[in-house]
Amino acid sequence: MVTLGSYLFLSFALFVAGLAVIIARKNIIAMLLGIELMLNAAALNFVAYTRFVNSNIDGHIMALFIIVIAAAEAAVGLAIVIRFFQLRESIHIDDAAQLQN
Amino acid sequence: MPFNYLENLTHYIPELIICFTMIACILFESAYEKNDSDRGILYLIAILGLGSAGVFAYQKIFAENTFILGSALAIDSFSSTAKVLMIIGTIGALYLSKISKDIYQDLKGEFVIMSTGVLVGGCLLASANNMLILYIGIETLSILSYVMASFKKTDDRSSEAGLKYVLYGGVSAAVMLFGMSHIYGVLGTINFQEMATALSGIAQSYPNNQLTILIPSFILFIAGIGYKISSVPFHMWTPDVYEGSPMPVTTFFSIVPKIAGITILLRVSSLFFSESNLLSVSWFGIISSMSILTITVGNIAAIGQRSVKRMLAYSSISHAGMMMLGIVVLNTVGMRSILFYAVTYIFMTLVAFYILSIVNDEYDNDHFERFSGLIYKKPLMAILMAVTMFSLAGIPPLSGFVAKFHILNAVVKEGYYTLAILAGLNSVISLYYYLKIVRLMVFKPYEGSENLVGFGVLNQTIVTVLFIPIVMLGIFWAGTMAKLNLANILMN
Numbered sequence: 155m156v157t158l159g160s161y162l163f164l165s166f167a168l169f170v171a172g173l174a175v176i177i178a179r180k181n182i183i184a185m186l187l188g189i190e191l192m193l194n195a196a197a198l199n200f201v202a203y204t205r206f207v208n209s210n211i212d213g214h215i216m217a218l219f220i221i222v223i224a225a226a227e228a229a230v231g232l233a234i235v236i237r238f239f240q241l242r243e244s245i246h247i248d249d250a251a252q253l254q255n
Numbered sequence: 256m257p258f259n260y261l262e263n264l265t266h267y268i269p270e271l272i273i274c275f276t277m278i279a280c281i282l283f284e285s286a287y288e289k290n291d292s293d294r295g296i297l298y299l300i301a302i303l304g305l306g307s308a309g310v311f312a313y314q315k316i317f318a319e320n321t322f323i324l325g326s327a328l329a330i331d332s333f334s335s336t337a338k339v340l341m342i343i344g345t346i347g348a349l350y351l352s353k354i355s356k357d358i359y360q361d362l363k364g365e366f367v368i369m370s371t372g373v374l375v376g377g378c379l380l381a382s383a384n385n386m387l388i389l390y391i392g393i394e395t396l397s398i399l400s401y402v403m404a405s406f407k408k409t410d411d412r413s414s415e416a417g418l419k420y421v422l423y424g425g426v427s428a429a430v431m432l433f434g435m436s437h438i439y440g441v442l443g444t445i446n447f448q449e450m451a452t453a454l455s456g457i458a459q460s461y462p463n464n465q466l467t468i469l470i471p472s473f474i475l476f477i478a479g480i481g482y483k484i485s486s487v488p489f490h491m492w493t494p495d496v497y498e499g500s501p502m503p504v505t506t507f508f509s510i511v512p513k514i515a516g517i518t519i520l521l522r523v524s525s526l527f528f529s530e531s532n533l534l535s536v537s538w539f540g541i542i543s544s545m546s547i548l549t550i551t552v553g554n555i556a557a558i559g560q561r562s563v564k565r566m567l568a569y570s571s572i573s574h575a576g577m578m579m580l581g582i583v584v585l586n587t588v589g590m591r592s593i594l595f596y597a598v599t600y601i602f603m604t605l606v607a608f609y610i611l612s613i614v615n616d617e618y619d620n621d622h623f624e625r626f627s628g629l630i631y632k633k634p635l636m637a638i639l640m641a642v643t644m645f646s647l648a649g650i651p652p653l654s655g656f657v658a659k660f661h662i663l664n665a666v667v668k669e670g671y672y673t674l675a676i677l678a679g680l681n682s683v684i685s686l687y688y689y690l691k692i693v694r695l696m697v698f699k700p701y702e703g704s705e706n707l708v709g710f711g712v713l714n715q716t717i718v719t720v721l722f723i724p725i726v727m728l729g730i731f732w733a734g735t736m737a738k739l740n741l742a743n744i745l746m747n
Contacts, residue, residue, distance in 0.1 A: 192429030199436035253495040
């Protein structure tokens, strides 16, 4: 029996995994992947709450919009990473350290 | 529930005009040759379009307040006022992008397109009345901003600014969504009014399990909005992004997303937390500590900067904190004080960035020393810059003082003396770095050999016109304040 609790646990695990990727990995592409994980955790939450608790479809609509907007954000993010790579020949986050105090 | 788009058409005319302006700009942009230097028609279309949108938004302030599109958007006098302010800021940034050399000639058209796009997001955010519109508004604002930050394609620093913006923006949007999803799960709806009703029901009984989910969720939720208005502790991207972006983009960033973020924070606070219960006490505890931290960190970090742009970035953080302080006072007095602060902040930011941008174009950097002896070279501009700096610091009788006074007055009337004292002390700290520019301009000899050709007659006139409200609003503020008093959030 899959309950709401298991979905919430899974989404929490996804969220923490995404956050851990962003904090621990130094590769910018991997960090973008981490953001996607976190967004998917939120989308999963919306869908699970709609399925188990709430009778309206607001959550489904939110989840759809999250997917679409995450795609747009990833597209822009990757374009900027490509430009960064062309200028610095690296996708290591430590190389993005010109702008500092 | 089917709804008719045409029936509601009259309520979102400003947004429609801005959208059509953007589309027209895209079409005209594609008609230009790549090296065609003059994009006059594009700017003309954009400024005419935004101007007419501003006029329509201004009329909406006095029109009837309604919810449209299944109560997804609240067209009320508050959101219309915020729209007018954002449109003024965008027009100011547009003209700066035309005269600035910091944006490549063939990308100027794109600046027009992107900034009108961001403005659409800002308008959505200002009148958002459910969490979906809030999310779409924030993302429309953010995704286009990422592109704008990395406008200088061949410049390392600009692409790094864009990269940092993408990473911080993505993370904070995801954190906000995670919080929103749990709020939705507990309250069962994404509509703000229904959420407010459910919240007041839940908050009556304490302790209960729902509150233990809601309080951390609201903390996650505020991360997303706090990132847009760059409040501490979500401000780390601001100085870097502002420094790396081209000058007109920085001007734009320090006006439009900030005002949009403040409006949505104000709307959320006044809809959800107007009753006094455990939830609202913890919310306002967070908001007030965040705002004081924002003011303090912004001011203290601004002291040691070499680059004027970075100093203005930190100062814009502290001004955002000041506007957040007004949110703690949830009544019409607090609301109109915030809006008045936003009005004066727009003009002060525009004048400071116009002068800085022209100086920066001349020397190719924006260190403090570049202002040395400016008064001997361009006396009018130096005096305007000095007075603007005094106004930013909040010295009477300038508009910056009146704005700060109203916010502090509202805070003191509610009995938050500690907050008021801390904010006042910060105003003293800020004097140090604002007056540094004044000291350099007046007491140092002029060193450079440049002619500062950017300060032509036209540009000096425009800076002067932008400067007039700074002085006028400091003396004759009552009329504007009475107008802003009309701004009301539509509750239900």
